[in-house]
Amino acid sequence: MSFETISVVGLGYIGLPTAAMFASRKKKVIGVDVNQYAVETINRGEIHIVEPDLDMLVSAAVQQGYLKAVTTPEPADAFLIAVPTPFLPIENESEIPKPDLGYIEAASKAIAPVLKKGDLVILESTSPVGATEQMAEWLNEARPDLTFPQTHGENAEVNIAHCPERVLPGHVVTELVQNDRVIGGMSKRCSERSVELYKTFVMGECVITNARTAEMAKLTENSSRDVQIAFANELSMICDELDINVWELISLANRHPRVDILQPGPGVGGHCIAVDPWFIVSKTPQKAKIIHTARKVNDHKPVWVVEKVKVAIAEFLNKNPMKTAKDITIACYGLAFKPDIDDLRESPALDITKTIAEFHAGKVLAIEPNISSLSHENITLVTIDESLTKTDIHVMLVDHKQFKKIKVKDDFIIDAKGIWK
Template sequence: MNEVFSGRLAIVGMGYIGLPTAVVLATRGIDVIGVDINPATVAAVSRGEVPFVEPDLAVAVSGAVAMGRLSATSEMPEADAFIIAVPTPFNGDRTANLSYVQAAAEQIAPKLRSGNIVVLESTSPPGTTEKIAEWIGALRPDLKMPHDGETGADIFVAHCPERVLPGRIMIEMITNDRVVGGLTKRCAERAASIYRVFAQGEILLTDAASAEMAKLVENAYRDVNIAFANEISLITESLHIDVWEVIRLANRHPRVNILSPGPGVGGHCIPVDPWFIVAAAPKLSPLIRTAREVNDRRPHHVAEQVAEKAKRFREPTIACLGLTFKANVDDVRESPAIEVVGLIAEALPNVDILLADPYVDSLPSMLSGYSNLRMEGAYQAVERADIVVLLVEHEPFKAIRNTRLGGKVVYDTRGAWR
């Protein structure tokens, strides 16, 4: 019979993955302590509030806190299981920065007791889960760490990567299949007991390195396909052909499904994860590297096109619609729209650039150094602009009528106004 976790659980990192995971466990009867280094996040969760926008999350957090099942702190508590859900950005050389993961493991180590479970959810290069066991083992020589083929370990260490889409996290957290990779088979089984509390999808057990690589491959696959669409967009643009029409026609083939081009690739996964594969095997990954380079180049191309269009006007005003990394969320991490805006502002320092986004209240800190940028309502920005650039296809933007765009230069990077 498959075991189901029933103890006290701590989740390190109350971000876009950690907090929803905490909520789905807490609302199913698990006592969950959320740990975060940001006092504002801890205070918000303690009040039953959410520090970011995600459909259905606010009600769930409020309910979990009211039930007394979810609390938050900045101090590492004792628990029966620990989930690490902290950022894993890349360094300047595009290798993985595991400092947040290591800090979490080292903070967990003093609190561990025999029988505890440690799960890494943060997307990481192959070998990171093994490193967690090494970091903990160095601080806790009194505990027996798991190794392949070894039985009788005191601590069970595994990797279970998140596989959810912002805007659908609360749905996909429950319905998606989960991959659980342990340093040993028993580690995987013990970690899986946590996800059986709420997961309706299949739980697939494997080794830790395979689980780590599977998540990277998922995002690299998407990145390569987006790069193909973006490259087709460049080619059709040079030939004065409508890329949206070409893709529409090509996709009528029963075995073709080309994705949509855009101003770049954003979010916390796709722009980062493929580089972890490249770093692991640099001589064997030319396709993945090239796809990353194509997509990284895309914001520069869009900004250059806008700057070229601006030459038609004596004193143009530009409206850029959208700042988040994808539609209908407030997440600006690795947003290509923000990179495009920064590049335009740098190229046209004397041009007024109006920014509109229904999910972003103020100018993002990444753009604070540009004096020619100003937040504005979408309709007011479009009304005042000579050039309108659609960077994110938020639903309110789709509703902007063609009559409002008449007589203006329109650069629709998402194909929403075709």
């Protein structure tokens, strides 16, 4: 059975590019989102997020009638669920964060009334192991008149699979097409039909496995990166105490043919690497010891950076005894969770800047070339030129390309990215 109408539930950083990509291949696409502003923006042929080349894709798809956005699901042949999977609230810092599947449950119950025999449902949201099976149960409970893979296997009337997104913000449009896809169906038939769907635009290989392994594959990819970053971040704190330039050290160590150490930073952010390891830890807390420790190291790094700022303030006042903390202006360079994008989700740079603004009596400036406004009463968004002329303490947090071109000669610099030292 071919897929003529495709529904994408969740029109954020992954859902909207995916919807636009199917529409660019002349498929009828119905995008679903609870955000009325996002729906109205897309239906004008515009986008509510920042992603290179996406605006042209969406504009063309809407103008040609292949893409529309709605707030309530409509019948389709395939449903892709790309909604957030945040954490449940925790009561204390020692508690292990647990995933909140509420958005997936809501999306499942929203599409259930319009499901029909022959439909395919794919969970794209990064999820803990077992989430796809849980989604299938929610659908089964809502539609007992249909059959699903957990009870009818290859003969199920509705097919279900997990296919995690594996794209890099800033390169989503290209990587959606070129990257390999891991596809985990709840049966062989589920996987085969999912491959057929993605091959509408995917040029990379579609590799088939089961749903649980597909879920774990995405979590493993990001947890591996988190562990590697934690090693670099821990090394940076050790080297600071031993008066060693960590960037020079890593450069020297990487000359070994079998060593490839990553670069340290102010922490780990974004909706993947800072989140996904906890999905593994929460499932197997007694076994995931290295993954858990890496998370704690990376979560501590912003605290360490803030302490370095406090030391710089004390040193500045010692050198300038006629001034008070209120006279000191601190500039924080970068707020996004990685270079050259506008995405502030789970950003350690943003958290560091907000923390400084909370305790510092003087002015706190933020330089973020990729956003136009910031709603925080104690932080002033300024240009690079303004920061260089008004700042006493410079805090480098994100190595945006614009920052690599400037020279900061002041004595008081906290460089978490190593581009000025």
